[in-house]
Amino acid sequence: MKTDLTRIGYAGKIVRIDLSSGNASSEDLSLDTVKKWVGGVGLGTKYLYEEVPPGIEWDDAENRLIWTTGPLAGTDVPGAAAINIMAKGPMTNLAGASQANGFFGAYLKFSGYDGIIFQGKSAKLVYAVIKDGKATLHDAQHLAGKDVNETERQIRSDLGVKQRDVSIFGIGPAGENLVRYACITGDEGHVAGHNGIGAVMGSKNLKAVVAYRAKPAFGVVNPGLLKEKAREMLDYAKTRAGGQYFLWGTGGSFSNIHSGGSLPVRNYTTNIFPEHEKMGGQYMRTHFKVRSRPCYKCGLAHVKEVTVTEGRYTGFVGEEPEYEQLSAWGPQIGNTDLGAVVMLANEVDKLGIDCNEASWVVGWAMECFEKGVFTPKETDGLDLSWGNVESVKELLNRIVRREGTLGNLLAEGVMRASQAIGGEAADWAVYTQKGAAPRGHDHRGKTRWFELFDTCLSNTGTIEATWAGVQPEMVDMEPVKDHFSHEEVSTFNAKYNGIRQFDDCVGTCRLVSPAPKMVLECFNAVTGWNWTLEDAFILGQRTVNQLRMFNVRHGLKKEFERPSARYGSVPVDGPAKGVNIMEKWDWMIENYYTLMGWDPKTGKPTAETLSRLGIGE
Numbered sequence: 001m002k003t004d005l006t007r008i009g010y011a012g013k014i015v016r017i018d019l020s021s022g023n024a025s026s027e028d029l030s031l032d033t034v035k036k037w038v039g040g041v042g043l044g045t046k047y048l049y050e051e052v053p054p055g056i057e058w059d060d061a062e063n064r065l066i067w068t069t070g071p072l073a074g075t076d077v078p079g080a081a082a083i084n085i086m087a088k089g090p091m092t093n094l095a096g097a098s099q100a101n102g103f104f105g106a107y108l109k110f111s112g113y114d115g116i117i118f119q120g121k122s123a124k125l126v127y128a129v130i131k132d133g134k135a136t137l138h139d140a141q142h143l144a145g146k147d148v149n150e151t152e153r154q155i156r157s158d159l160g161v162k163q164r165d166v167s168i169f170g171i172g173p174a175g176e177n178l179v180r181y182a183c184i185t186g187d188e189g190h191v192a193g194h195n196g197i198g199a200v201m202g203s204k205n206l207k208a209v210v211a212y213r214a215k216p217a218f219g220v221v222n223p224g225l226l227k228e229k230a231r232e233m234l235d236y237a238k239t240r241a242g243g244q245y246f247l248w249g250t251g252g253s254f255s256n257i258h259s260g261g262s263l264p265v266r267n268y269t270t271n272i273f274p275e276h277e278k279m280g281g282q283y284m285r286t287h288f289k290v291r292s293r294p295c296y297k298c299g300l301a302h303v304k305e306v307t308v309t310e311g312r313y314t315g316f317v318g319e320e321p322e323y324e325q326l327s328a329w330g331p332q333i334g335n336t337d338l339g340a341v342v343m344l345a346n347e348v349d350k351l352g353i354d355c356n357e358a359s360w361v362v363g364w365a366m367e368c369f370e371k372g373v374f375t376p377k378e379t380d381g382l383d384l385s386w387g388n389v390e391s392v393k394e395l396l397n398r399i400v401r402r403e404g405t406l407g408n409l410l411a412e413g414v415m416r417a418s419q420a421i422g423g424e425a426a427d428w429a430v431y432t433q434k435g436a437a438p439r440g441h442d443h444r445g446k447t448r449w450f451e452l453f454d455t456c457l458s459n460t461g462t463i464e465a466t467w468a469g470v471q472p473e474m475v476d477m478e479p480v481k482d483h484f485s486h487e488e489v490s491t492f493n494a495k496y497n498g499i500r501q502f503d504d505c506v507g508t509c510r511l512v513s514p515a516p517k518m519v520l521e522c523f524n525a526v527t528g529w530n531w532t533l534e535d536a537f538i539l540g541q542r543t544v545n546q547l548r549m550f551n552v553r554h555g556l557k558k559e560f561e562r563p564s565a566r567y568g569s570v571p572v573d574g575p576a577k578g579v580n581i582m583e584k585w586d587w588m589i590e591n592y593y594t595l596m597g598w599d600p601k602t603g604k605p606t607a608e609t610l611s612r613l614g615i616g617e
Helices: 002-006 031-037 040-051 104-110 148-159 197-203 223-248 250-259 274-278 281-287 323-329 338-351 355-370 389-400 404-410 414-421 423-428 449-457 486-496 499-506 516-527 533-553 581-596 607-612
Strands: 013-018 023-028 065-068 083-088 095-100 115-119 126-131 134-139 166-170 184-186 190-192 206-212 289-292 304-307 317-319
Touching: 002 031, 013 134, 023 134, 031 040, 031 533, 040 065, 040 083, 040 095, 040 115, 040 499, 040 533, 065 197, 083 104, 083 197, 095 184, 095 197, 095 533, 104 166, 104 206, 115 126, 148 166, 148 184, 148 206, 148 338, 184 197, 223 250, 223 281, 223 516, 250 274, 250 281, 250 323, 274 281, 317 338, 323 338, 323 355, 338 355, 338 389, 355 389, 355 404, 355 414, 355 423, 389 404, 404 414, 414 423, 449 486, 449 581, 486 581, 499 516, 499 533, 516 533, 533 607
Parallel strands: 013 115, 126 206
Antiparallel strands: 013 023, 065 083, 065 115, 083 095, 095 190, 126 134, 166 184, 166 206, 184 190, 289 304, 304 317
16 A cells, blocks of 8 residues: 555655654554545544543643655655644543644655654653654753754754755644643744644653655656646745735734734723834835845745844844744734844744744733733833833743743733733633634634634634635635624635644645645645545535534533633724624624534534544544
């Protein structure tokens, strides 16, 4: 069977690493398995459901840390090197899934595997090396306490390799200290950031994972067609939305997001940020010095290195912040210095914490300081006035090391921290009732209700059905008529759910591969399966429903699928002033459940739905 899979874009094996014993073993993938789950989040979901039963907590040695890539990774598709990482996560105590780009997904396949399953817990800090179809563990005690960038450089030195000879993903001090929203960072700036999977990695005493570059040992069914379709997809990615992602990166949408009332400003207390034009991608790329640092075979090359050329942080060099980092360390904390955003964004990445959750918890703490709930006594001497970036930097470093009363409290995330303080302050925090904070928008604004609803209903600790809202025209659906319609939002999210999970199964970067039908054409050129759009939806829906059943078994309840008081509040100014998503929330939930084929009262998938998707067992 392995020979068959290596002809259709697969390495054909996964490697299972038992950290408790130090042993590694390979397992063949079957054609039936990959046809059912494909790869990425689909394949990861299969293993998570089968191997993490109820009663296993996120920091239990028997929790799994699952790394999977897909059939497009390592092919001629631009930027196709995504890695999907899954576990039961500490933020929600439910399923966690997050994807990162860079090089790892391609290098893992070059090293002989479509996935890695880590189980058990090492007695000491170690890192794993995947090379030539073998997995080995190495002592990492000399890496203890190092940030992610230091860890990468030291491992390359230990192994005697150059930067692009290997791809390295690991944890910083946040993961080692079990900060609940620790992430896994690799290739100096690419992040798998959601639901605390870095804390799971830290709980296993696993510091990093290394995959080697090599010649691909797999082929594709129709290489000529793949090149043609991949080129068409790249051309589309370069020109869509007026070419803004190609020209200005994800930060190019900053001012447009502000104009829609979707920019988070000072912890959702306002939607007005007059300085928005000096914080977007257009300003950064025309005023700061930038150079490309593209991911694997990426012609879009939206990832840049930036040198700050003005302000207090002139001369600072780091990776250009993505939109969510711009919003996190700019308006959300009341900062108007773009150079400071660059500094804080890179600080967060190297410390190994999710920028979204970190900014919500810091912004909440700053509001508490402004309103007198926190004084310098509670902040251990820090001045947390809005915009005080040096205090924010110090606070982040205390959080990742759980230093001081406040650092240790905020390491638990904004929901748990705010509930511990209680009183009025508990109502100022932005999060979902499952326990995780949203991505870096004000989801109460125009076009973003879809993501607010999705964030609360998602099975993974981050968005599931949506990506920058829904794009129904890409999958031959009628366009949205009213972005503030309770009925349209809940209906479209249900009808659209599944296609973005298909994206996360195949191993591509969504910025370079934004159009599902184009991704499907590349997928068919690799596998020769001739899937239709309906087939892609079914795969995605199967994944969503299997994740749903995992969460039901692990304690998911309907009352968890709501926003916090501040997250679901009515905007007081800006374009969405006075609009209230919560006035029909319960109706939206039942409408969504029904359209998803779930019991409208409990949210549990019906037997008929599971049977239709081939997971009735």
